[in-house]
Amino acid sequence: KWPKGTVVFGMGLLEGNKMSSSKGNVILLADAIEEYSADVVRLFLMASAEPWQDFDWREKEVRGTQRRLEWFREFAQKVEDIKGEKLDLSNIEEVALERSIDKWMISQLNVHIKAATEALEVFQTRQALQHALFLLKKDLDHYMYRVKDLVDKKDPAVIYVLSTVLSNWIRLLAPFTPHTSEELWEKFGGEGFVSFAKWPEYDEELISEEIERSESLVQNIVKDINEIKNIVDTDPEKIHLYLAPDWKWELYKIADEVGKPDIGQIMGRAIGQNIYDNKKEIANVAKKISKEMTKTRYIGKIDEATILNDAKEFIEAEVESEVVIHTDDSYDPQNKARNAMPYKPAIFME
Template identity: 95%
Template sequence: NPINVVTVKGYGEFPAVEVVERMGIENQNDPKVQDATDELYKAEHSKGYISDHIEKYAGKRVAYIRDEIKADMIEEGSADIMYDFAERPVICRCGNKCVVKVMDDQWFIRYGDEEWTEKTQKVLAQETIIPEEIRSNFEYYINWLDDWACSRRVGLGTRVPWDDQWLIEPLSDSTMYMSYYSIAKYLKDMNPEDLNEAFFEKVFLGVDSDEITVAPEIVEDIQAEFNYWYPLDWRLSAKDLVGNHLSFLMFTHAAVYPEEKWPKGTVVFGMGLLEGNKMSSSKGNVILLADAIEEYSADVVRLFLMASAEPWQDFDWREKEVKGTQRRLEWFREFAQKVEDIKGEKLDLSNIQEAALERSIDKWMVNQLNVHIKAATEALEVFQTRQALQHALFLLKKDLDHYMYRVKDLIEKKDPAVIYVLSTLLSNWIRLLAPFTPHTSEELWSKFGGEGFVSFAEWPKYDEELISEEIERSESLVQNIVKDINEIKNIVDTDPEKIHIYLSPDWKWDLYKIADEVGKPDIGQIMGRAIGQNIYDDKKEIAGAAKKISREMTKTRYIGKIDEATILNDAKDFIEAEVESEVVIHTDDSYDPQNKARNAMPYKPAIFME
């Protein structure tokens, strides 16, 4: 007789019997069996509980008790876990099916050794991991790794020294090849018989031995080369190797080298997508690097890959965007030529003729150049190639476009300051892009008079003294004035003959400074200090201005008083051209027919049209 194990609300003592009878199922070949099974499993999982006669688990919900029963059965030996292979084939990167075979006399590396694991965790702890969030993955895998099958019978690889019928498989064999790379240029010309264990222990570990057959002076040179490159600064590889090769590397260095030779950092790369889909050689969804280079050039490929994602993120190769990158690089070539055309004679980047920068817009462009050099440099220090390119190319181009528009009349006059700014920008820009587009950068560097190879040229240095928030704010002032005037013109639908711009009086600047010192939009405190310092006689006006500043200070940070009169007078021709009216700039209210001057605030002049 059947024994009831699960009691289900809404069903009798034997739910399965009840469902079979209700559905009229006569045998196990009846197609309705699947429907009955689905119904019963769903009901038991959502509504079922263990029947009362099973005392240990009686009354407990099926949905919550399964793991407990499983653990108990495994512990008492009445059950075990069985692993099975997925039914779908596993495809090698080469396109062939992978076949799993259990091999006799296989060699294993005991990564599960507790002492070794603990030491490897110390290697990880002193490393810089990029991105940092991957560190927890390493911590997990270093603790998780146990015996690893490290040998195979066929393929490429180094023979297991004590059992030459086996080869060390690649993931295990490649954990110290960076040590080999550091001295490879010497080894290729040496007698292999001299490259014994004693030789390598001397080079890598400084252990003396009578078994070394290489001349001492040669050993000394090789050891110096190794010590120059080690410890390893960075190991860069893909994220699918975190749980094996990259962790093995840490294990191996922990076992072989003293702490001062442990690797200092690991950078984990992302994977590739093609038009939004995962690249897969087994599905033919790949683009070969050689084909991409042939069609677009190496520089375009490099620029796209490094601009589209940070190294640890998955990049997505999209044809349309690659072509956009190609056009952008072509634009850069054209800009370089344009600088020479503007100058009107051969451009010599190794001998740029300086010019005094008096105009705010010229200072602004130099300011922006230094801002982007600084940001790109800092990004590259932590392998943020996409962030670096945002500044080294895209944002710098945006600022250049603005500058070229602002000085378009001066360009036609071959203004010396503009030529100096553009030449300086180009010299720095070519060097900034050299790591990303080396071939284009070398070509332009050579064509326009750069000294030597750009790859050997000094990396652009930013000058903190040339970076000024005041300069940035000055250009924002000009742009905001133009924007505000045009918006007012559109609203009132008028074409004024004359536009008056009123600048903030000194006492409002003092009030803004007080608000900044208070540090929060507390009108009471701001008023109290302003009256105490006697910045202005009219308390009512102080109160009104304090309210405005309290609202504005959360959006516009106080950076000190800027010379708005000089800035706007300097840009007066540009402003007049943009608003198509005569512009008059007032530092007082001697002419103010509609009492607009009282609305002028720091960083936000008042406007009157007539």
């Protein structure tokens, strides 16, 4: 049978220089495997360059790859420790997820499965590993930080999310680190050999831009509050968050439909639809939205009240103050509520 495709491999470099046996600057594959293991060598080579590109063997980066693989082993064990009993990856008990952060992690997992799968289909091993290892680890680190207070409580949702991530992650890395993946698959209850296990499948319905924006909302709030605290050099007892009223969301939607920062057209449609009585205020907000829409894409209204209340304890711990979330301006001593915009609540400290 004819091969499905051919690839011309790139040259090998050593610490930035062309390998040459006559100059003695070569590293033998057998020596590299003996020192670092076959999985580390495979992982480094496929992560450092696409197959047709030149790779550069750098000891410092190889050792970094070795540490990442050791971390992955430790993470697998940590999931079992969090559960408090032996993992069975072939029989993960499903849990209905309610918290936004849990849904976010599952969404990101599916994003990376999709990207890694599409990259491997065109032999882009480096691109595949960016998602199958590095970016997925970045998202997992963020998730672990967000749920750090739940880790010791054997929270069912956290255990389900971490078990699901691990099951998919081992299979994602199997082409790159076959020995480690087989070992972990067997140790933590995978069925059969991981090399014969079904490749992870992404679910488009679990990939949610709304969930992604929800988590960005939480992180941006924490960032904005701490920046304000540093600027004014204060430690407030209470931090009030004011959410944008419905008419501002409707105005943002109109701006998105217009498709460009045309204030006159946005205003005309808004007045025609009678979204708000105060035309001057509509004009002011339309100007803000016209500037913001080039940076923040409209994805529809998100339930900011539920999202922020869900993350309230986390936000309070991060900003070290009590947080009060307002859906109206019934308490607004400094008239800050009028600054609230979709995806960007207004902040008042006292």
